Amino acid sequence: xxxxxxVTAAASMLLLSACAQMQLGGGNKMPDSTAVAGTxxxxxxxxxxxxxxxxxxxxxxxDQTAPxxxxxxxxxxxxxxxxxLKLLVQQSNCFVIVDxxxxxxxxxxxxxxxxxxxxxxxxxxxxxQMVSADYSMSPSITFSSQNAGSGxxxxxxVPVVGGALASVAGTMNTKEASTVLTLTDNxxxxxxxxxxxxxxxxxxxxxxxxxxxKNSGAVGGxxxxxxxxxxxxxxxxxxxxxxxxxQQYRAQNVKGGLGAGxxxxxx
Numbered sequence: 001x002x003x004x005x006x007v008t009a010a011a012s013m014l015l016l017s018a019c020a021q022m023q024l025g026g027g028n029k030m031p032d033s034t035a036v037a038g039t040x041x042x043x044x045x046x047x048x049x050x051x052x053x054x055x056x057x058x059x060x061x062x063d064q065t066a067p068x069x070x071x072x073x074x075x076x077x078x079x080x081x082x083x084x085l086k087l088l089v090q091q092s093n094c095f096v097i098v099d100x101x102x103x104x105x106x107x108x109x110x111x112x113x114x115x116x117x118x119x120x121x122x123x124x125x126x127x128x129q130m131v132s133a134d135y136s137m138s139p140s141i142t143f144s145s146q147n148a149g150s151g152x153x154x155x156x157x158v159p160v161v162g163g164a165l166a167s168v169a170g171t172m173n174t175k176e177a178s179t180v181l182t183l184t185d186n187x188x189x190x191x192x193x194x195x196x197x198x199x200x201x202x203x204x205x206x207x208x209x210x211x212x213x214k215n216s217g218a219v220g221g222x223x224x225x226x227x228x229x230x231x232x233x234x235x236x237x238x239x240x241x242x243x244x245x246x247q248q249y250r251a252q253n254v255k256g257g258l259g260a261g262x263x264x265x266x267x
Contacts, residue, residue, distance in 0.1 A: 047233075049240045051094035051247075056134035058095040058183075060085045068141045076227040081139050084222055084232055085181075085239075089137070094243050098133040135183050135192070139238070141231065142178040175227060176200040177234040181242045190258065193245040197237030199230045 060082050063069065072078050082101060089095050099107075107130070114125040182194045222228035255263060 048088065048092055048236055049243045050092050054096045055094055055246060057098045057131055058135045058137050059098045059100040059133035061136045061138050066140065071143060072141060078222060078228055084235060085139060088236060088239050092239065092243065098131055133186055136186055138182050139235065140180045144176045175230055177230045179234040179238040181238040183242060183246060192249060193242055195238050195241035195245055197234045197241060199233030199237060
């Protein structure tokens, strides 16, 4: 008879192995978790496309009234995608990020203090110092979840787990995420590019309880849940495809000029 401790360890290894199976359209590894502006150094095999020089400044704008965002927060217990995209974009070195969220609120607060005379004279807080956002990047996400079967094949590989594994395999699902990133020119409001991305992984239903039993309260988020990781992978794929698209971008021309009536005339 195999000791109980060995059975538990085998089950845990199986859970972690299954949850690590990730299919990403643009690569097979998760990007690094750090980024510093102005460093185009590429981590080998990180699955993220990199640029030798930035293409311009970008503000990341998220529509938190969209149905996908409500599903993201309510069903998956995940937060805003803006921090994730900021990390990915900064790692890629393809755009310089201009903060239009809490960072901007803080900057405006400092300017208000300066206008009230509360800051020191040498603070160098003057008008005309902010950098404009050349482009706006906006994400959207589509989720799907399908039953992947009863898990009989896994039971055949680890029969010693018995009923415990059967209950885990019964909750196995294939979770997928499809993302779209759009890039808009802020001066003209013309959409320059749109790129899709996809990712899928195997999520065993017990993984949440297994992790929470070891690290109570630590489960959740984009870095430590299967749902979060598949979203990050899909966003990485979208960003990769977006970078490829904009690197091949050519300005569109309309006879008579953009916004001058167009060619589809109405009698």
